[in-house]
Amino acid sequence: MDFPLNKLLITRRTVMLAAAVTGVGGAAKAQAPAATGRNAGHYRFRIGEIQAAVLSDGLLAGPPKVYASDAPEMELREALMCAFLPTDTMTLNLNTLLIETGGRRVLIEAGAGQSMGPNGGRLFDNLSAIGLRPDDIDVVVVSHTHPDHVGNLRSATGGKAFPRATVYVPEADWDFFVRNDPDLSYMPVNAEFRRRFGEAIKRSVEPIAGDVVLYRPGSEIVAGLTTLPASGHTPGMASFLVHSGSDQLLLTADLAYHPIVNVDRPWRPGPDRDKDAALQSRRRIFDRAAADKLLVLGFHYPFPGLGRMLKTDSGYAWVPANWQF
Numbered sequence: 001m002d003f004p005l006n007k008l009l010i011t012r013r014t015v016m017l018a019a020a021v022t023g024v025g026g027a028a029k030a031q032a033p034a035a036t037g038r039n040a041g042h043y044r045f046r047i048g049e050i051q052a053a054v055l056s057d058g059l060l061a062g063p064p065k066v067y068a069s070d071a072p073e074m075e076l077r078e079a080l081m082c083a084f085l086p087t088d089t090m091t092l093n094l095n096t097l098l099i100e101t102g103g104r105r106v107l108i109e110a111g112a113g114q115s116m117g118p119n120g121g122r123l124f125d126n127l128s129a130i131g132l133r134p135d136d137i138d139v140v141v142v143s144h145t146h147p148d149h150v151g152n153l154r155s156a157t158g159g160k161a162f163p164r165a166t167v168y169v170p171e172a173d174w175d176f177f178v179r180n181d182p183d184l185s186y187m188p189v190n191a192e193f194r195r196r197f198g199e200a201i202k203r204s205v206e207p208i209a210g211d212v213v214l215y216r217p218g219s220e221i222v223a224g225l226t227t228l229p230a231s232g233h234t235p236g237m238a239s240f241l242v243h244s245g246s247d248q249l250l251l252t253a254d255l256a257y258h259p260i261v262n263v264d265r266p267w268r269p270g271p272d273r274d275k276d277a278a279l280q281s282r283r284r285i286f287d288r289a290a291a292d293k294l295l296v297l298g299f300h301y302p303f304p305g306l307g308r309m310l311k312t313d314s315g316y317a318w319v320p321a322n323w324q325f
């Protein structure tokens with residue numbers, strides 16, 4: 001697919017516009033900080049024989065109401081205050097997952113880079129902290145094509161950020177967001193934000209467009225990694241099941257943004273394109289997680305994003321996993 005050259009020339013402007021939305025404009029050009037003196041942005045664990053590491057790409061933030069679109073104002077405020085969280089802005093993590101299975105290194109979710117503000121793009125430092133470089137990655141699989149999941153596919157110079165990787169993208173998202181000019185008026189953000197959001201998707205995937213592999217959720221990508229249909233948030237969104245022997249890890253992608261508002265409370269994410277389908281996917285997959293007591297990774301949950309779902313009288317509760325050294 002062809003992209004006009006001028007799209008390659010607006011990186012800085014797009015980044016600054018995106019940063020302005022999150023209210024941190026001046027820092028838009030800041031490089032990812034050196035690891036020294038910082039807390040760890042990686043977390044290793046195992047799923048059976050599979051070695052895994054959560055690699056943080058950093059943070060993004062926005063108005064809480066965006067992530068809890070049908071929450072009554074006062075109840076949302078109270079829920080945030082009871083969780084000792086700010087009431088004017090909600091911070092979300094970007095928890096990508098690296099797994100090593102069948103001799104291949106597979107990155108699940110590419111992360112935002114700076115497509116959603118200046119506090120993303122830390123993935124590469126965290127990869128380096130565990131001794132790996134971008135060309136050590138064999139496969140990248142994304143759950144859906146929102147900018148915070150595909151932003152890092154494009155390098156700073158406009159090429160492939162993971163030069164050797166085969167990139168897997170859900171076909172229905174590629175059709176909706178990349179092959180077409182989608183109507184994003186369902187998103188609870190202003191028209192300018194929507195325009196940049198749509199543009200950031202096309203720019204992010206442009207370097208891999210020639211050899212992307214499109215998948216339908218339900219298929220196995222590599223041994224030990226199965227994709228599960230979870231559409232609603234976007235037309236093609238997938239959840240993932242990483243499995244080895246009797247051990248399993250369920251990745252819920254963007255079925256929920258923050259457990260305080262979308263798990264412990266039933267509020268619906270504003271960016272869900274089909275809110276009823278998203279609700280059905282959320283219930284189906286959360287019910288499975290609760291029934292099978294699965295270890296769960298939430299892409300946007302507080303780092304490292306690992307825990308379990310508990311079924312309660314009124315819905316669900318998020319139970320973070322204990323830290324392991």
Ligand SMILES: [Zn+2]
Pocket residue numbers: 146148149254299300
């Ligand atoms: Zn997301």
